[in-house]
Amino acid sequence: MERRMFTRDISWLSFNYRVLMEAKDESLPLFERIKFLSIYSSNLEEFYRVRVSEHRQALMDKNLTSEQQESALCTLKHIDQEVKRQLKEFDSFFENDILKELARHRIYLYNDCNVESFHKDFISTFFKEEVFPFLEPMIILKNQVHNFLRDNRLYMAIKVVPKNGATVFKDNEPLYFVIKVPYSKVPRFVELPSHNGYYYLMFLEDIIEANLNNIFPGFNVEKAYTVRVSRDADFLIDFETTQNLVEEIRRHVRKRKIGVANRFVYDNEMPQDFLNYLCDSYGISNERCIAEGRHLHLEDLIKMPNPVGATLTERLPEPLRVKEFDNSGSIFKVIKKKDMLLQLPYQSFEYLLRFLNEAAFDPGVEEIKLTQYRVAENSAVINRLISASQNGKKVTVFVELKARFDEENNFDTSERMKKAGIRIIYSLPKLKVHAKMILVLRKTDSGNLDKCYACLSTGNFNEKTAKIYSDMVLLTNRNELINEMDSLFNMLENGVKQYDFKHLLVSQFNMVDEIKNLVDFEINQKKQGKKARIILKMNGLQDSELINLLYDASEAGVGIDLIVRGICCLVPNQPYSKNIKITRIVDSFLEHSRIWYFYAGGEEKVFMTSADWMKRNISRRIETAFPVWSKDAKDSIINALMIQLSDNVKACWIDENLHNIYKKSNSYNKPTRAQRMIYETLKQSE
Numbered sequence: 001m002e003r004r005m006f007t008r009d010i011s012w013l014s015f016n017y018r019v020l021m022e023a024k025d026e027s028l029p030l031f032e033r034i035k036f037l038s039i040y041s042s043n044l045e046e047f048y049r050v051r052v053s054e055h056r057q058a059l060m061d062k063n064l065t066s067e068q069q070e071s072a073l074c075t076l077k078h079i080d081q082e083v084k085r086q087l088k089e090f091d092s093f094f095e096n097d098i099l100k101e102l103a104r105h106r107i108y109l110y111n112d113c114n115v116e117s118f119h120k121d122f123i124s125t126f127f128k129e130e131v132f133p134f135l136e137p138m139i140i141l142k143n144q145v146h147n148f149l150r151d152n153r154l155y156m157a158i159k160v161v162p163k164n165g166a167t168v169f170k171d172n173e174p175l176y177f178v179i180k181v182p183y184s185k186v187p188r189f190v191e192l193p194s195h196n197g198y199y200y201l202m203f204l205e206d207i208i209e210a211n212l213n214n215i216f217p218g219f220n221v222e223k224a225y226t227v228r229v230s231r232d233a234d235f236l237i238d239f240e241t242t243q244n245l246v247e248e249i250r251r252h253v254r255k256r257k258i259g260v261a262n263r264f265v266y267d268n269e270m271p272q273d274f275l276n277y278l279c280d281s282y283g284i285s286n287e288r289c290i291a292e293g294r295h296l297h298l299e300d301l302i303k304m305p306n307p308v309g310a311t312l313t314e315r316l317p318e319p320l321r322v323k324e325f326d327n328s329g330s331i332f333k334v335i336k337k338k339d340m341l342l343q344l345p346y347q348s349f350e351y352l353l354r355f356l357n358e359a360a361f362d363p364g365v366e367e368i369k370l371t372q373y374r375v376a377e378n379s380a381v382i383n384r385l386i387s388a389s390q391n392g393k394k395v396t397v398f399v400e401l402k403a404r405f406d407e408e409n410n411f412d413t414s415e416r417m418k419k420a421g422i423r424i425i426y427s428l429p430k431l432k433v434h435a436k437m438i439l440v441l442r443k444t445d446s447g448n449l450d451k452c453y454a455c456l457s458t459g460n461f462n463e464k465t466a467k468i469y470s471d472m473v474l475l476t477n478r479n480e481l482i483n484e485m486d487s488l489f490n491m492l493e494n495g496v497k498q499y500d501f502k503h504l505l506v507s508q509f510n511m512v513d514e515i516k517n518l519v520d521f522e523i524n525q526k527k528q529g530k531k532a533r534i535i536l537k538m539n540g541l542q543d544s545e546l547i548n549l550l551y552d553a554s555e556a557g558v559g560i561d562l563i564v565r566g567i568c569c570l571v572p573n574q575p576y577s578k579n580i581k582i583t584r585i586v587d588s589f590l591e592h593s594r595i596w597y598f599y600a601g602g603e604e605k606v607f608m609t610s611a612d613w614m615k616r617n618i619s620r621r622i623e624t625a626f627p628v629w630s631k632d633a634k635d636s637i638i639n640a641l642m643i644q645l646s647d648n649v650k651a652c653w654i655d656e657n658l659h660n661i662y663k664k665s666n667s668y669n670k671p672t673r674a675q676r677m678i679y680e681t682l683k684q685s686e
Helices: 008-023 030-060 066-104 117-134 204-210 245-256 272-282 298-303 331-337 350-361 380-390 407-419 479-494 511-527 544-555 615-619 631-646 674-684
Strands: 107-110 138-140 154-162 175-180 189-195 198-203 219-231 261-267 289-292 340-344 367-372 394-399 423-425 437-441 453-457 469-476 533-538 559-564 580-585 594-598 605-609 624-627 651-654 660-662
Touching (some): 008 066, 008 660, 030 261, 030 298, 117 204, 154 204, 189 204, 198 204, 331 469, 350 367, 350 469, 380 407, 394 479, 437 479, 511 544, 544 559
Parallel strands (some): 367 394, 533 559
Antiparallel strands (some): 138 175, 154 219, 437 453, 594 605
16 A cells, blocks of 8 residues: 655644644634634744745746646645635634634624724824824836835735816826834824723724725825735855855845736725736736635734733643752752753743853853754843853854844844854855754863763743743763864764764764664564554654654554644554554644654663754754753653643644544543643753
């Protein structure tokens, strides 16, 4: 039987639909549900800017075969169908459920430009004083050079007709204009005066529409509709000919703003002749047009004011303290006694900052090495590194400039570190460095490593995302790991291409071979009639070689549980995958940690890793996976995995049709919400 795999991007749309499902969860506070609508919209925008762009590029790539181009075209058609279905559901839910739910809580969000009489004067005054100065109507004329529709901006397209007696225009023909909605200058949601105990909000574009006659005196305004363009944000760099990688990346980032339009979104009430005029004028093909509801760019929903307060929001638990660290004046002393596991955001990120702070001021520390993939703006992590450099430590930071959409921030942060004397190593030409490592080095007189400390993580060293992403961080001073981390950093610095890693698993070196060995061991155990079990937690599963490896294990009878948040190309419930179950969890925190568990004949091997099982992670990145040897840390990780597998509140099965099937729909067990239970378990262990 031929083995199936889901198409990557259709699988991703299944994940994003799960986000929409979370917005529909009536057990959540209202503004938490609105937050998930915002996340859904933001996810979809990035999907078009990157993934859809890649498929459209394939259609124009003369180096691809006709079969490859046909595959890209087929995928685009499938994407178009599924996105239209989801957006229709999104718009209906927003208008028929969210607006009504807001009203039930005495919050009235105007859904058009028609307002109650008691608000008309306010809207008129607000428009004249706060909005009108920032408006620049631009005429659209066919066959002429006209204004450029910027990426990821909201515009109003307006059709006007000269009033009787206006002789400047021929035959009273209609004219078309666009106006960029100035939500960088004025809030997208404007709070109006409350009335009779109700709070009132209004979209900025509706305020503009209510005052269009003030913008176009001498014209009758027929109608206005919102539109937006998503532009190609993906770019390829020819590393063979590039002389200056940094400047080449910066040049491509600047060009991203004027990339090819791959999605033109418009108000579904717009007449066809109006749409045709816009498409002809801006050179947009019909297949790139997507109709949505009246209000577009709903990523901004997360900015909607909440006049009622905390009762409509979800209160997240405060990060827990770790008694071993709090009872000691030195993070290093604690780590020297035993490996320490931090589970973020359940436990405080502050301990990682203390780790760096101690490295910065400890007179015995000579050198600090760190990888940075996505760095927070005004980063506390970077501030600690700058302090270390100013205190005479040698600090080396490997900065990945190719981290999509963070290129400019990473570059600016790098320049700041350079000025503080930190050695910056930029991207490798053909590989992204995605590993998450910090190494604090002490050296003896003989030059050997001594009393060194390391931090390995499943996520970025970013104090902002650490509040909302679930990740795990291992703090250790085990020489077996430290020696190999030091070798890996030296390879990144000096371009060495060969090294025999024995404990650290590194993509491009030993990672895939070791995964095969671990899975093959489980297969052989099962064939001998012994217990075999695999649990894999990751954000994405796509690599066909590794998926086939799991199919092999399933056919051998190995029980496999996958906890996959996003893309999952493995198809469950098939003869070759009947022993594989796929769980997807979407909840308050973004599930981000990557964990591998193998029963290993009772030894129970556990690895933490930066790597998903995506083709890009395995083939085009430097990733690390590292064994967890500490019994306490290993038990805590296994317990967290078991709790997640028992979730029947926020967990879904992924079925053979890419449907998200709530576990709670067929569960008779006590409700288990994994993220809350993990927090409570850690709290009880304090």
